[in-house]
Amino acid sequence: MTAFFPGFEEWDVEATPGVVLHGRSGGSGPPVVLLHGHPRTHTTWHRVAPALAAGGFTVVCPDLRGYGRSSKPDPDAEHLLYSDRAMAADVAGLMSVLGHERFAVAGHDRGAYAAFRTAMDFPERVAALAVCDGVPILEALDRADARxxxxxxxxxxxxxxxxAERVINADPLAWYGFDAAAMGEENHADAVAAVGDPLTVRAMLEDYRAGLTRDREHDASDRAMGLRLQAxxxxxxxxxxxxxALYGDPAEVWAPWCELPVRRAVIDSGHHMAEEAPDQVAAALAGFFDAVRPDGPRLGARVRGTLTA
Known part of the structure; x- marks a missing residue:
C-alpha cells in the first residue's frame, strides 16, 4: 500500500475544553482508536490503519495532547494536564465528537498507558483494549531495579x-535519531516537524513527569480499591x-488488572512494531477486536498478516 492514509479524513477536533486533537480517521464498521507512543505522532500507524479500515473497521488516529499537531497546554505544577487521565478524557471526548459512543482502543508505548487509563476511567465506553509494549506504570516502577x-x-x-528540555532542544534530530527509510517519508516528516517544536518537547517531558507522579498515584489508587479492567x-x-527480558510474560503482569483472561500476541519486530511489522500488528489487532465483539465475530472480516500466540 503506497498511498499515505488512503481514504482517511484529516481533522482538528476540540476533544475537551481548550484541547484540540489533530489526526485522521477512515473506514467503516466497529470503531477503533489507535494511540501512538513517544516520540511519534499518529502517523506512526500509517501502515496499520489503512489495513484495519480495509478489514472492516472505522479507524481513528489522533495525536495525543502535547504531541504532533495537537494542543500543548502550559504545564501545571501538579503534572495533571499531561497525565494519562487527562489524555483518556481527550480520547473519550474525541470519540464522542466523532459519533462513537463505544469503541475499542489500542495504544503503543506511552499510548498504551493512555489507552489503559481510558479503559479504566471509561469502562462503559471501551469495548476492548490492546496494550502494545507496555505494562501499567505502577507495575513498571514497582520493578524498577538497577537493570x-x-x-x-x-x-x-x-x-x-x-x-532534559535544554539538552534535547539543542539538537532534537540527533537525540531521537529517526530512521527515514524504516518510518516512511511522510511519517518521518511528521515526526521531525513535531520534535523540532520546543513546545512539543516540553509537553512530551511533561508526559514522563506525570508518569512518575500522577499516573503512578492513579494506578495505586485503582489497585488499592480493587478496580479491574472490565473490557x-x-x-x-x-x-x-x-x-x-524485563517482565517475563507481560500478559501475566496485566492479569491482576483484568476481569477476563488476557490474550497475547508477540510481534516479530523491534520496539516500533507498527512501522516494522505492520501486517502482523494489523492482523493481531483485527483478530482480537473481531473475536471479542459482543455480537460475535464477523466471519467475513479479513486483514492480511499473521498472529503469533
Missing part, C-alpha cells in the same frame, strides 16, 4: 532531570524489544 534503570534510564532523565484485553509486545 531497569540502566535499560530505561530515559524515563528518569525525561521525568526528573531539570536539564477484554490483548497484551502485545515486540519479540526483539526488552519486554520479555
Amino acid at each position: 531497569f534503570a540502566a535499560r530505561w534510564w530515559h524515563w528518569f532523565f525525561y521525568g526528573a532531570s531539570p536539564h 477484554p484485553v490483548l497484551a502485545m509486545w515486540s519479540r526483539f524489544d526488552d519486554m520479555e
Whole structure:
C-alpha cells in the first residue's frame, strides 16, 4: 500500500475544553482508536490503519495532547494536564465528537498507558483494549531495579532531570535519531516537524513527569480499591524489544488488572512494531477486536498478516 492514509479524513477536533486533537480517521464498521507512543505522532500507524479500515473497521488516529499537531497546554505544577487521565478524557471526548459512543482502543508505548487509563476511567465506553509494549506504570516502577534503570534510564532523565528540555532542544534530530527509510517519508516528516517544536518537547517531558507522579498515584489508587479492567484485553509486545527480558510474560503482569483472561500476541519486530511489522500488528489487532465483539465475530472480516500466540 503506497498511498499515505488512503481514504482517511484529516481533522482538528476540540476533544475537551481548550484541547484540540489533530489526526485522521477512515473506514467503516466497529470503531477503533489507535494511540501512538513517544516520540511519534499518529502517523506512526500509517501502515496499520489503512489495513484495519480495509478489514472492516472505522479507524481513528489522533495525536495525543502535547504531541504532533495537537494542543500543548502550559504545564501545571501538579503534572495533571499531561497525565494519562487527562489524555483518556481527550480520547473519550474525541470519540464522542466523532459519533462513537463505544469503541475499542489500542495504544503503543506511552499510548498504551493512555489507552489503559481510558479503559479504566471509561469502562462503559471501551469495548476492548490492546496494550502494545507496555505494562501499567505502577507495575513498571514497582520493578524498577538497577537493570531497569540502566535499560530505561530515559524515563528518569525525561521525568526528573531539570536539564532534559535544554539538552534535547539543542539538537532534537540527533537525540531521537529517526530512521527515514524504516518510518516512511511522510511519517518521518511528521515526526521531525513535531520534535523540532520546543513546545512539543516540553509537553512530551511533561508526559514522563506525570508518569512518575500522577499516573503512578492513579494506578495505586485503582489497585488499592480493587478496580479491574472490565473490557477484554490483548497484551502485545515486540519479540526483539526488552519486554520479555524485563517482565517475563507481560500478559501475566496485566492479569491482576483484568476481569477476563488476557490474550497475547508477540510481534516479530523491534520496539516500533507498527512501522516494522505492520501486517502482523494489523492482523493481531483485527483478530482480537473481531473475536471479542459482543455480537460475535464477523466471519467475513479479513486483514492480511499473521498472529503469533
